[in-house]
Amino acid sequence: MGRKKKAFAVLIPAFTLVATACQGTPGAAAQPYIPVTTAAAGPAAYPALPADGSGVPKLQGAGQTTPPADPQGGQQPGGGQMGDGGQMGDGGQMGDGGQMGDGGQMGDGGPIDGGQTTPPADPQGGQTTPPADPQGGQQPGGGQGNGQNGGQNGGQNGGQNGGQNGGQAPANPSLRADQFVDIRKAPRVRQPRRSRQASTGVFASSCGVNKGQAHSNPDNVLAAPGVVNGAHHIHDYVGNLDTNAFSTDETFAAAGTTCTNGDKSAYFWPVVRLRNGQDNSDRAQQSQADGNTGSIVTPSSVKLQFLGNPRSKVTAMPRFIRVATGDAKAVTNGLKNAHASWTCTGFENRAFTDKYPLCPRGSKVLRVLNFPSCWDGQNTDSANHRDHIRFPDQATGQCPQGTKAVPQLRMTLAYNLPAKPLAFALDSFPESGHDPVTDHGDLINVMDDQLMAKAVTAINGRAGTRIKRRR
Numbered sequence: 001m002g003r004k005k006k007a008f009a010v011l012i013p014a015f016t017l018v019a020t021a022c023q024g025t026p027g028a029a030a031q032p033y034i035p036v037t038t039a040a041a042g043p044a045a046y047p048a049l050p051a052d053g054s055g056v057p058k059l060q061g062a063g064q065t066t067p068p069a070d071p072q073g074g075q076q077p078g079g080g081q082m083g084d085g086g087q088m089g090d091g092g093q094m095g096d097g098g099q100m101g102d103g104g105q106m107g108d109g110g111p112i113d114g115g116q117t118t119p120p121a122d123p124q125g126g127q128t129t130p131p132a133d134p135q136g137g138q139q140p141g142g143g144q145g146n147g148q149n150g151g152q153n154g155g156q157n158g159g160q161n162g163g164q165n166g167g168q169a170p171a172n173p174s175l176r177a178d179q180f181v182d183i184r185k186a187p188r189v190r191q192p193r194r195s196r197q198a199s200t201g202v203f204a205s206s207c208g209v210n211k212g213q214a215h216s217n218p219d220n221v222l223a224a225p226g227v228v229n230g231a232h233h234i235h236d237y238v239g240n241l242d243t244n245a246f247s248t249d250e251t252f253a254a255a256g257t258t259c260t261n262g263d264k265s266a267y268f269w270p271v272v273r274l275r276n277g278q279d280n281s282d283r284a285q286q287s288q289a290d291g292n293t294g295s296i297v298t299p300s301s302v303k304l305q306f307l308g309n310p311r312s313k314v315t316a317m318p319r320f321i322r323v324a325t326g327d328a329k330a331v332t333n334g335l336k337n338a339h340a341s342w343t344c345t346g347f348e349n350r351a352f353t354d355k356y357p358l359c360p361r362g363s364k365v366l367r368v369l370n371f372p373s374c375w376d377g378q379n380t381d382s383a384n385h386r387d388h389i390r391f392p393d394q395a396t397g398q399c400p401q402g403t404k405a406v407p408q409l410r411m412t413l414a415y416n417l418p419a420k421p422l423a424f425a426l427d428s429f430p431e432s433g434h435d436p437v438t439d440h441g442d443l444i445n446v447m448d449d450q451l452m453a454k455a456v457t458a459i460n461g462r463a464g465t466r467i468k469r470r471r
Contacts, residue, residue: 172291173331173433175275180421183343183357186350192310192397199308203407203455207238207259207267209299215258216271216296218286219245222322222442223385231328232290233270233427234283238302240266240446249320252446264446267304269369270328270427270439271296272415291430300364301414306407308459309373310397316452317406317445321380323389325371326440331432339391340439341368345414354437358419365415365424369441373408374399407459411441 194200210216215237221244224230228245237243242255243266257264273279277295279287287293308314317323327337335353343351343366344359351357351368359365372391379388389406392399399405417424425434432438447455 177421266444303412309405371409374403
């Protein structure tokens, strides 16, 4: 990013809050895992892990069964319950169901990284159909029953940002020691059984680790195109060298890449920081304003693997498709879209979605981000960045009706981090409090047709992936 862009990122007002593999040798079948239980387990014996490296977890709602408290939602001081100014109550910030329009429904229609900066105003507070939220289903603000008490941004009871009765919104949540738990207490993980039609190969891109923060910024071109500091947290980038808020399909296609096989895809994720470290970057002031402090940790390794489907062969995904996993606002949206998991090397048969793991000596912290892989066959994006590509059934691995299996990206990021509570944390939106459940990642596929065909062939197990024994 040039100097002008960096300066602009620092000057951007805080209220513009918007959210936010290089071919390898095909390995043995690597299957996404699913938790057996949603409660943290006690100490137990640990079976040996497969030698082929399979068994990296794909979790969906592991750890706590009740979503964390929503510091921005529920009842606000001086606000009514659900229908007296919408979800958030009359005194909710912006009076619109979540801070700066980040509400939305839980489920696959939820927002990725924030949605619009300013939700459509309901000047009368009584419309029967809430305005659509392109990032997250319907906005609850101003919904049915809002009536006279709703008013604009909460009306008389709520007022602006709480008004006379509401007072100020609660402070953003802080990182807590109880969010750091011994990996041996994590839920076990499981995987769907493979059928005879399964695609069991692996295609990998080797794109580096973004050493020295060579390519990073607080943008999110997938969820907030054209908005500087649209993520309000720093993203690491590998692959495409152009990725920023203003990237387009044309600039992606023309850019270079860090991937060794010519893969121009854009891969990115929020950084992890050592909390007691010092941020000496030119973005330190903006990061601090967004609540993200400490020194950024470079991953010790980054694996970008494209996997198959346990029930079928895969077909090529289209060029320039946008694919996101996880929910940067799962603290307020709930755990429905929290697909990232946290584990440790040597303990990949256990993982959390809502806790940071404390790893034994010699073991590294692993972030595992599994991406949706059931494409609608038509669209490269959708209004909420989810509807065009969904996750397979977590129990069977089957794609939903009307979709087809495409290569599934799995990001595995390893870090050398101290096994101490509060020592490290994920960058997040200010209102998300660095909660590990908000981990997420993004892919914009820019593989050319030839490279994608090579990936599909490797994953489906054709054209020389098997070696015949000589008699």
